Amino acid sequence: MSETRSALIVDDERDIRELLVMTLSRMGVRCDTASNLGDARNQLQRNTYDLCLTDMRLPDGSGIDLVGEISQKYPETPVAMITAFGNVEAAVEALKAGAFDFVAKPVDLPVLRDLVRHALDLQQARKAGSDAVASRLYGESPAMTTLRQTIAKVARSQAPVYIAGESGVGKELVARTIHAEGARADAPFVPVNCGAIPSELMESEFFGHKKGSFTGAHADKPGLFQTAEGGTLFLDEVAELPLPMQVKLLRAIQEKSVRAVGANTEHPVDVRILSATHKDLAKLVAEGKFRQDLYYRINVIELAVPPLRERLEDLPGLSTKIMGRLAEAQGRGVPTLADDAVKALREYPFPGNVRELENILERALALSDGDVLTASDLHLPRGGATSESHQAAAAAGVDPRSIDPRDTATSALPSYIEEIERAAIQHALQENRYNKTKTAQSLGITFRALRYKLKKLGID
Structure with missing residues (x-):
């Protein structure tokens, strides 16, 4: 425990x-x-x-x-x-x-x-220190061995690093590992999602502003560059930066100084830039949607994080490490994967990569009391996104014809199915006067499974 x-x-x-x-x-x-x-x-x-x-x-x-x-x-x-x-x-x-x-x-x-x-x-x-961060970049495959070796090298330098890879592969974890194993480990690591800041606030958030520089600027305010002073600024989803901001960012990187909105002078900054995106940045450059000069400035060193489907030999060991972490958090023994479970995982494409594997195993551990997880315990999607969502809709009493096919894309599927599950469970609870035992029976699931669903969906 x-x-x-x-x-x-x-x-x-x-x-x-x-x-x-x-x-x-x-x-x-x-x-x-x-x-x-x-x-x-x-x-x-x-x-x-x-x-x-x-x-x-x-x-x-x-x-x-x-x-x-x-x-x-x-x-x-x-x-x-x-x-x-x-x-x-x-x-x-x-x-x-x-x-x-x-x-x-x-x-x-x-x-x-x-x-x-x-x-x-x-x-x-x-x-636990930086080793704990690095240990989560698990994998004995050639791709992961090379990645860790490259991280060890780039961590010792101050060059900008561009981290490429699909959603869920662990790009921020790579960035944190570079920071934790480098000379700036004791200074701030400041991550920022470039797509989450409104364009009208972007310059102020990155470089800060002076009191009275615009409506609502009631005091001087430092920006993200100043916050990361001496440390690392991680630009996640850098492809989402609008072109005008790309120009300003390029100058800040080149000059190693920033000018707050409303200021008359520039302020020097000592910040290492790490960036990442799941998009093809080189393609965006070719299409004129991302500045070539900025691309070359942030892409001094490129790290490609491999998708899970390209390192399937890591699946058993990676699954064991994830289950160990999850089991410890739940205060239970670490289960093992049956042969059919390993086979099912190897045959699954993992569009959500390591993040999706963690979600699958967390759900399996929550719903299973046994010491061995079988393929049926994993509840892997079958038959494609559209057919699965239609089956879920039918089970919840929703007319499948009302489903827009665009809503069944892989990226939207988890939240879409959760809404269907929530509606079905809430309806069953009302029908059974909130008797959870009867509700579970009416839904054809175990009481433990119902309890897990209620917790996961936030139904109290």
Whole structure:
């Protein structure tokens, strides 16, 4: 049984505190609560936490202040910010103050659970050191051996690195490993999703702004480059940068200095640039959608992260490592994969790569009590996206003819099926007056499977 994790929840709304406590408790995380900054500071002085969740607005100050204090005084405690829906500026400000992530109100429970898992993974990796990060780049295949050897080399240099690969292969993990194994390991690693920042805010977020430089600029504000000073700036989904911003980014990289919006002078910055995208950047350059000069500046060294289907020899060992991590979190023994399960995994194309493998194994462990996982325990998709979604729709009482084929693309399928499952389960609960045993029987699934579904879908 792994040691109990702990979290501090800071919010002045009682309902939010209770929701967060209930959700984290079900994940095996012990929770303390505080309703203001003063209470939070007292709790932090008395206890050590594996995670802190804090609201943006508190009765006696801003949650941003708490984020900054925790980053300085308790660097081993990851802190996430709870922001108002759509408040991108607050979210980015929290990230720059030291928050590892943020979640918007009203709180989406699946998003929250993913955030908590990610935070605890990061916190555990920090304690164990850079080797823990590197060890997750598992693989004995020639492609992965070469990748690790290349990472070890580029980590010792300061050259910009471009990380190419499909969604789910672990591009950010590669970037974090480069940072953790290099000379900048003790300085900030600042990841930014280039597609998540509105274009009108992009220059301000990257380079900062001066007080009064535009409406709403009530104070000087540092940008992401300044936040990453001495460390690494990871530009994820760099292909999403608009062309005007590409020009400004190119100049900042070339001159090693930035000019805040509204400033008269430039400010030197010492930042290593790592970038990544799942798109074909060279093709975008040929089409005139990405600047060739910027491409060559960020692509000084290119690392190609192989998709899972091209290193199938790693599947058994990789699955064992993932199951070991999951089983430890669940406080149970590590199951083994039956021969038919290994065969099924080898024959599956894994469009979602390692991320999808982790989701498949997490679901299998949650639904199986045995020591051996068979192919049927994996519940791998069969018959293509369209037929599977039609079958799920029929099971939930939805007319398959109402399904737009565009909605059954692989990227949209998981969330689409979850909505169908949620509707079917909620209907069955109502029909059985919320008797979970009868609900499970009516759906033709086990009580354990129903309990897993309720937790996964956030149905309370």
